[in-house]
Amino acid sequence: MGIPATTYNNLARPTGVTKRRSSPRRGSLKIRRTRSRDRFFWYSASDGVSRLVNSNNSIPEQVNNYSFAPSEFHHEAYPKTFPVGGVWPPQQIDDLVFATGSENTDCVGDTCYNGNICEDLDCTHTLAAWKAATSDWEKHFELRKTEHRGIGVYTRHAFRQGAILGWYAGELKTLASMDGSKSDYLMEIEIGDISPHTPLEPTPSIYIDGEHKGNWTRFINHSCAADCVFRIMRVGNTRIMAVEAIKDIPRGKELSVDYGEQYYGLTTKKRCACGVPECVERRRIRLEKAMERRKTAEKAMERRKTAEKAKRNGNIKRCRRVAPPILV
Template sequence: MTSRSISPPKSVPPEPARKIFDTFEDKTEEALASFVSLNECLYASKRLGSAKNNEFMECDCFEDFSEGVNRACDEDSDCINRLTLIECVNGLCGSCGDDCQNQRFQKRQYADIAVFQTEMKGYGVRAETDIEAHQFIYEYMGEVIEEEEFRERLVEYDQKKLKHFYFMMLQNGEFIDATMKGSLARFCNHSCNPNAYVNKWVVAGKLKMGIFANRKILKGEEITFDYNVDRYGATAQKCYCDEPNCIGFLGGKTQTDAASLLPQNIADALGVSSAMEKKWIKMKKSQGLKIEKAVDNNFNIEFVESVQPAGCESPHDVTKVMSVLLQVDDQLIAQKLFNRLYEIQDETLHHQVIKLHGYTCMLKLLKMFEGDLEVEKRIVDFLIALPKTTKNGITSSQIDKEILRLQDKQKPLAEECEKLLAKWNDFETYKRIDKKDIKEASNRKVDLRRIRLPPGWEVVHENGKPMYYNAQKKTKLHTPPTGSSKTFNEKPYSKWDGPTRRNGVNGTKRPRLDDEEYERHKQKRMDMEKEAIEKVKEEELRALKDKLEMENQKKNDLMKIIEEANRQRELEREESRKAEKEKEDRKLKKKKQSQTNHVEHKWNKFFASLVPNLLRKYEHDKQISHDSAKQCARDIVKILTSKELKKDVTRSPPDEPTKEKRAKVKQFTQSYMEKILQKKKSRSHKH
């Protein structure tokens, strides 16, 4: 089942009464015996399943432990990785800490589900507990294969009379086949009014397909999503979803035409609605034109070309566009999405673009459209229009190096590139906020982890202290700016926080400690806190030393690898130079031989015009036969040509023989024939 639906549907039909299947027998163990269960996808080759943008993207969330659990990057956060469908990775995403809440695929945080036997659809999957809206349910796993293998397996499974296929498109030319090896997600059935959807995420550089709840799913409810498939010529199957809006069939020609126009996530990012799709389909049918899907692109090129998307109007629009732009590899889709960003006038939305890995995304577009002067100019103009921020994002993405290269390569853009680089040169670079900064800030009763700043504001590090910075306004504050939210202040400790007892008369509370006891208690607490801080500092220092030693070891290992690679590269270059020289020598020798043959042919022709006439008198006097005369002529011409080539292999004969040349040829011919006749006479006497 190849999936188009990878984000929540744009419109949901009226919800009918929910069917509960909690009384049906649990068939999970029986279902697991019908295939090989996987813990992660199997890849036919290492390159399959790789995200187009392999560079890991770090979020800017902060570690937030509560009751021993790191709450960073949770559903309610503004985690830029989570917003752009990228999972954080331990050891790579620094400030949010290890085991944050944006690691659902890696931690296999699956919902509690079970397999049961449906009446008409074979196995199905039901919820064993209530599942909240947008909760991660399960990863769709299997063997990741190329399109050629996918088509071969379609034929193979059809020949084996398999009733159910379990295919899902991962990206252009790559498919997940869960037929023989997969996960329980393979048993999720199709519905025309589903309660779940499929989303494509980037996890440690690999693309993953996850099933998520579209709404709250009750315990015992069947979990379904819209296959929205293009069955690649497979026979249409009757749909048994039993929904009021059911189209009747799954796959084949009866599948909705809209399924072949755009994958759902791209449609959402382009702002394409179902009404727009239906209108275009109706127009094409009225013209008697066939609607075809380009298999290589997984969308209808003609439809995409007809779409003129409006500029982004909200942060949600920007988020959808950026999440697709970071994964898309098709120029047409990328250009249409960039046009939505290009039309933005609102500075708040520009800040949203920058926040959602904007500079990394623009670098990807510059490389994708390399050589397209018009698009490159629009990208540079867009970058110039972005508001001033810190320089950190520019430096980490290395887009400044690409602009320098573009300045040298595209002369018409040299002035714009210089203007952009000059603008960036005025930006300030700040140290990234780390755990130590958060600890220091918490001592000042400000929790940096829980402050949501207005657009344009960032938390930076200056003179060893974190502070709030707005590059556009050139403003720095020690306290959160106006408009900040989710700020928590700690209440200072006082002697009224100590243990209390009740007054027996009126039941009111009063301090149990007197002033002297309170001072001792306070001093003891301060000493304990100081001791704890010192211990933490020692642990951090020890961890820092270990980290530096590890980094130095990695650096040394890397240097060795680089040296070995350079040595190997030099050997390869030397071998390449030798091979190239031998090739050139052979070429030169062949050319020289060709020239020699050409000159030789000319001399042969030159002497052939003289020698035969000189031999006719010998033939006429019957001193030699006709055949002997011809052979002698050939031999004399060959000898004379050889003599000329020895003198100068490049010199060609004159157009007409001179009198002197004729005389020399005649003299040589007579001398040669005298020897021939003498030999003939000697043989005759012996006989």
């Protein structure tokens, strides 16, 4: 597929309370699975214009919305975390990602880029209003090429700790449909009742796939000293994966989240390149060096044991045994 003449600035545009409490109970604290950004890169055409494409030479569609195909859920079992008598297979977004459970008091309301939340269980906030509130993301963030980590998201102004910066949009997919997928933009989100008292393990979940359709949040890179976190919240009756600042973030800073040790860990195939002092890669290198020293020491010990054994046995005569002659 060829590269269209659309400039990056045009293709990157998406189409279209009360003060937060100090309690740490806000939303689900489970580490979310998300993937690296290394499958997308910048392409400079002969006309000198840089454009955003992926490894298939196609442009990822910038959308600030959920989308899904009901037919993909037709063969899925009715989730055990759903109330009895619910709609299945889902026909609308709220049939699939309706808000119930521990995030019920954490509505992002109808504004963004601040720490205000709504705790009214019967509020009238809607996903449509939230999409409108987050459609001007380019006033607050910009995408830039990084030196070693593909595309990154940088702030245009400062944000305070606790501010909600956006949400992870994309296509809602079943886990089975993405089995074996090499997509680097999958975000897992639980569906149904995710209250702490729910005794189900594992909790039914789906993927938000942002590879072909998604918003700017899919380009937030990993850091072992992250300044953001993906957290389950709601907007009215709809569950979302919100991006929350967990520390004050200055202007011009690259946003980051921690992908978790299942993605960048001490034994994973992928190697972290964030470079912060507490980077898991530094610990990994120290561990690898310690293991190498241990192997070297074990080999040296084995050689010493072999040499000592040879020394102890050095004066022992080991003549060839010959059968005695047979007398006739």
